[in-house]
Amino acid sequence: MKAAVMEGLKKPLVVRDVPDPVIDANGAVIRVEANGVCRSDWHAWVGDIEVASLPFVLGHEFVGVIEEAGKDVKRFKKGDRVIIPFSQGDGTCPECLAGHHNICDNSMMPGFHYWGGYGRYAAIPNADVNLVELPEEVSFEAGASIGCRFMTAYYGLVEQAKVRPGEWVAVHGCGGVGLSAIHIASAAGAIPIAVDIMPEKLEFAKKLGAAYVVNSREQNAPKAIKELTKGGAHVSVDALGISDTILNALLSLRKRGRHLQLGIASSENKMTALPTDYIVFKQIQFLGSLGMPAPYYPTMLQLVATGKLNPGLLVTKRISIEEAGKEIEAMTEFQTLGASIVTKW
Amino acid sequence: MKAAVMEGLKKPLVVRDVPDPVIDANGAVIRVEANGVCRSDWHAWVGDIEVASLPFVLGHEFVGVIEEAGKDVKRFKKGDRVIIPFSQGDGTCPECLAGHHNICDNSMMPGFHYWGGYGRYAAIPNADVNLVELPEEVSFEAGASIGCRFMTAYYGLVEQAKVRPGEWVAVHGCGGVGLSAIHIASAAGAIPIAVDIMPEKLEFAKKLGAAYVVNSREQNAPKAIKELTKGGAHVSVDALGISDTILNALLSLRKRGRHLQLGIASSENKMTALPTDYIVFKQIQFLGSLGMPAPYYPTMLQLVATGKLNPGLLVTKRISIEEAGKEIEAMTEFQTLGASIVTKW
Amino acid sequence: MKAAVMEGLKKPLVVRDVPDPVIDANGAVIRVEANGVCRSDWHAWVGDIEVASLPFVLGHEFVGVIEEAGKDVKRFKKGDRVIIPFSQGDGTCPECLAGHHNICDNSMMPGFHYWGGYGRYAAIPNADVNLVELPEEVSFEAGASIGCRFMTAYYGLVEQAKVRPGEWVAVHGCGGVGLSAIHIASAAGAIPIAVDIMPEKLEFAKKLGAAYVVNSREQNAPKAIKELTKGGAHVSVDALGISDTILNALLSLRKRGRHLQLGIASSENKMTALPTDYIVFKQIQFLGSLGMPAPYYPTMLQLVATGKLNPGLLVTKRISIEEAGKEIEAMTEFQTLGASIVTKW
Amino acid sequence: MKAAVMEGLKKPLVVRDVPDPVIDANGAVIRVEANGVCRSDWHAWVGDIEVASLPFVLGHEFVGVIEEAGKDVKRFKKGDRVIIPFSQGDGTCPECLAGHHNICDNSMMPGFHYWGGYGRYAAIPNADVNLVELPEEVSFEAGASIGCRFMTAYYGLVEQAKVRPGEWVAVHGCGGVGLSAIHIASAAGAIPIAVDIMPEKLEFAKKLGAAYVVNSREQNAPKAIKELTKGGAHVSVDALGISDTILNALLSLRKRGRHLQLGIASSENKMTALPTDYIVFKQIQFLGSLGMPAPYYPTMLQLVATGKLNPGLLVTKRISIEEAGKEIEAMTEFQTLGASIVTKW
Numbered sequence A, B, C, D: 001m002k003a004a005v006m007e008g009l010k011k012p013l014v015v016r017d018v019p020d021p022v023i024d025a026n027g028a029v030i031r032v033e034a035n036g037v038c039r040s041d042w043h044a045w046v047g048d049i050e051v052a053s054l055p056f057v058l059g060h061e062f063v064g065v066i067e068e069a070g071k072d073v074k075r076f077k078k079g080d081r082v083i084i085p086f087s088q089g090d091g092t093c094p095e096c097l098a099g100h101h102n103i104c105d106n107s108m109m110p111g112f113h114y115w116g117g118y119g120r121y122a123a124i125p126n127a128d129v130n131l132v133e134l135p136e137e138v139s140f141e142a143g144a145s146i147g148c149r150f151m152t153a154y155y156g157l158v159e160q161a162k163v164r165p166g167e168w169v170a171v172h173g174c175g176g177v178g179l180s181a182i183h184i185a186s187a188a189g190a191i192p193i194a195v196d197i198m199p200e201k202l203e204f205a206k207k208l209g210a211a212y213v214v215n216s217r218e219q220n221a222p223k224a225i226k227e228l229t230k231g232g233a234h235v236s237v238d239a240l241g242i243s244d245t246i247l248n249a250l251l252s253l254r255k256r257g258r259h260l261q262l263g264i265a266s267s268e269n270k271m272t273a274l275p276t277d278y279i280v281f282k283q284i285q286f287l288g289s290l291g292m293p294a295p296y297y298p299t300m301l302q303l304v305a306t307g308k309l310n311p312g313l314l315v316t317k318r319i320s321i322e323e324a325g326k327e328i329e330a331m332t333e334f335q336t337l338g339a340s341i342v343t344k345w
């Protein structure tokens, strides 16, 4: 099959022919139709995240059509349109049995643990557990843009923070996760406030549903948010993982507020100093969330199908597989706004 | 003060001068600016619901401006714009102390237990507990249309059924409560299905946010809903209170579905035969809900202020206090679509 | 293998040799060490419940040791002590994927759909999903007595009604489910009230943890409970499934009370007349619950292991497999107190 | 009235006559029958916590009998036995209206903001909101020992961490809050593990219900707990407020575990370095909790009344009002085990 192959750290991806993937009785081969380009690809490419072995095929944000289903697969058959949650489980550990595949004791991620979506075909293990039907009404492009950042924001807001209509949601950091959180909060009837230091990101946030924006370089963000919301946000989201945004997010909350931690710290800075007395006196909840388990996809996809959620708004560029390597390399230099999707093979 | 006075059962309301209301140290006098005309007014007028004494001033869906606040009132002062939840509490029973004023052990309702919104002024007891600030962005008309049906639907869906984004919500009966439920479910990111037997009500439901409509005279509603939703609604709402709609609503649910009971049965038919085995085998929740306590208003009002909720869509007619009596009388003959509001004094 | 075989409706069970069970790659063969005798066995034996085919081996409340595990089974191996939840799932339907195997779209029950615990060996399909490790500290006898009634009561109270410390829990009907509910409520720090018409059952209920008992033949149960609890129970349990107890249970509740429906109606009487207005005005929750999914077992078993729960208190008789048939037959004549367990082979 | 009066920082309390307290129409005068001696009294006495003015009467853990009720008080009358939650509210802020008096926007604490329980009489403002009926079955001594530490632990575990039967609860720090948490967790059907560095405290913890103890000076507490619980505690409690115990508590959790923060940091050390990535990857919840609102008392008191909770186990000494000063002074030197209660006037 054709694939954009990573042959070494920081070496240009090579588009070439590689062996077709093979599956066991529980697996499925997917013909990839769209694959999102993610900063995590760049992290793997420069060596921050380790991949299984080299040469390797990256790609963890993809959708496609089942080319072949293993003989023990019950829920899917050749020809089915599917989306692949990147937080996959083995299906048998206690977390998976209870429906929490995203924190599986033996988690597997396509594009890191096994070959992913920069190949024309990908082999998914435990297909019954790790695939989700993509409704007809959801395009491949929209499906790919649900990727890892959108679904992470969705699960965190809806299932962990349990955001409710009319609540103020302050989202700190307007990268892919943060913009997704803003869009989702808005669709859920909440009132999103976007916080960032870059004006163009705040502008983009407005398009995605931010009711208000706060430039945290120009303003004291917690103070601005407390004034705007008359007391503080009901929910704050850290979408970056650095001490400044985590603290700003926490301090933006009203009493009984919920802080949703989505951002992951860089490796140098694993501990964050937090005001525990403040958490006690305000009865704050500080909630971690990771990815999204497959069983929670259908209601999210239904929202996309009915047009109430539009992850495609995050897509700013459609590229061919030949351009994928350059797109990843470009992330070394600058931060992109929105997402690029490989749609041409 | 000027008021439309009920002087006897089924006798035309008389607009005349009556004594100004008086308050104790905890009460507040409101200058009424808008008052919704409700079928419950008609029920009181014909004698289905008893009022405190005659002559009487009906009206339980009103907003206005504080004319005078008792000396012990802490949260409000003359000139404040306020909305009056009709499900009022004494503030000291166990339910009120825990924030559930709507099921107060000594509940008081304006327009039934004491004079209400068809007078130019109304005296609200326990003002700190029973008034809610009306945000500047919310017009008096919109405030009055939140009345009793909209807030009932809001509290039921958001706080009892805990509706979530992407869920299918089947609303059975498209009167004021049902239409409100459809509008609110849509704003909360759910996907509402409207069910009724009258085509014009279903048309109106679409304007308020129904994604799909089912005419239950022409179709088997549970069957149609199960097909549409591939398994049944996550939430069903009975907004009428008759056996047929309650049963249809229950049978529209998928496993683990929640049925929200908002409709009140007519007095002749207090018991409804329900399939308890079905409730067990599907792990259904059957949830009752009544009115809405004042502490839950602010997030709802914030949604109205930001335009995400538009209760004003339910308003089909603005009338003067002189026309109020005729409007109530007219309910004897036919059922109105949407709501009429007294806005002219 | 040796088994007590049902060869026809209402015919004495015959203890004889039958073929050993066989499994596929995902199944496991269990050597049965204890099997509870249940009224559902009697219902199958008289034909109220249909079994897969004749001859048949009943038995759905059993524990044992793995004799053989299929080659694809990951969580278990020969020699492991296990308990078999009777509400089993296929592991791949949406309910199973989300951890709700008890309401699987393709549910399978041992002793009804396939041969169960009255045989020396039983073959369990989807072993990774449908078996639970039995902690060393829990005896086979205690394990078997968790059977179907105890786990049903546990899941209903803890996961559906979410019973909390200090709450009044009124349990209507003191058969196996009801007595289990009383014992579990007590262990959870709630205050159980037992309701029945038979004094000896109420006496037994006290041994299992009932703080108070009400004889509903002698007293108006809802009235007695409301007086005792100063307002009504927080949680009521119907453990019988007949109109009288369901209604008594509902009417025993205080405002915002939760009714837990565990009892199944007899086939003649599938609809129960319920006061829906009362449910609205009191904001009652009426909650159905069925069996218990395997992923929820470990915390329950931990309670048994630490002695905080003692399902063995329900065991009143230990019998041999040769006596099993007579024990089932005897249920035609009278109702037993507590449970009998086959422990001798 | 007679009172033990604080006349200056670190000066011996003087037992002398002071003016009787006076109340307004909403207040109540309590004749104090028992008052707990708390380390917070010592903190106020040395100046760590500021009191309203000098001379002052400390005491925030007391119960008694109503001597006089203001004319607007509705729920109480002279002669009623009452308990006084120390986390009192004004009754009219948004938190109070919703039932969260413990985080009132204008919170008042007896013994800090106004004269408290070391006087024979105390005047409680907003009596309808800030008093709770003490059931006949609960002695004054038991009532006083519910004080501030027991109720804090109760509300945190039951209402914030929502501890459930069968869950492992690791309590870090066995002072008054920690011992209370152990006792409450046990009564709620959870399995408490006590963690401390002092063997005598661990011994005391066993008497209160600890199923296991871990000496964190001798063992790596998180490691020991993970082994014991096969994966980690479901709930961890920090009952001290220092970095070591907070971190140990967090690291003792299993996936989806809830950390309950009850301990307050000393003033020098307000920020605690926490592993936010760990919180994300394990989907941990970090929950702050403060005091306990009055409306949540009745179920807790019911547990004391029925003997399922026994706060009196924490009482190690009964003293007279004349001895109170010495008891507070003694805290300068050493840490006491359990609680002392003033019971003699």
Ligand SMILES: [Zn+2]
Pocket (backbone or CB within 6 Å): A038, A039, A040, A041, A060, A061, A147, A148, A149
């Ligand atoms: Zn990604």
Ligand SMILES: [Zn+2]
Pocket (backbone or CB within 6 Å): A089, A090, A091, A092, A093, A094, A095, A096, A097, A101, A103, A104, A105, A106, A107
């Ligand atoms: Zn897993």
Ligand SMILES: [Zn+2]
Pocket (backbone or CB within 6 Å): B089, B090, B091, B092, B093, B094, B095, B096, B097, B101, B103, B104, B105, B106, B107
């Ligand atoms: Zn009340």
Ligand SMILES: [Zn+2]
Pocket (backbone or CB within 6 Å): B038, B039, B040, B041, B060, B061, B147, B148, B149
């Ligand atoms: Zn109305």
Ligand SMILES: [Zn+2]
Pocket (backbone or CB within 6 Å): C039, C040, C043
């Ligand atoms: Zn039966």
Ligand SMILES: [Zn+2]
Pocket (backbone or CB within 6 Å): C089, C090, C091, C092, C093, C094, C095, C096, C097, C101, C103, C104, C105, C106, C107
């Ligand atoms: Zn299933």
Ligand SMILES: [Zn+2]
Pocket (backbone or CB within 6 Å): C038, C039, C040, C041, C060, C061, C147, C148, C149
């Ligand atoms: Zn059974």
Ligand SMILES: [Zn+2]
Pocket (backbone or CB within 6 Å): D039, D040, D043
């Ligand atoms: Zn201290």
Ligand SMILES: [Zn+2]
Pocket (backbone or CB within 6 Å): D089, D090, D091, D092, D093, D094, D095, D096, D097, D101, D103, D104, D105, D106, D107
């Ligand atoms: Zn307050």
Ligand SMILES: [Zn+2]
Pocket (backbone or CB within 6 Å): D038, D039, D040, D041, D060, D061, D147, D148, D149
């Ligand atoms: Zn204290």
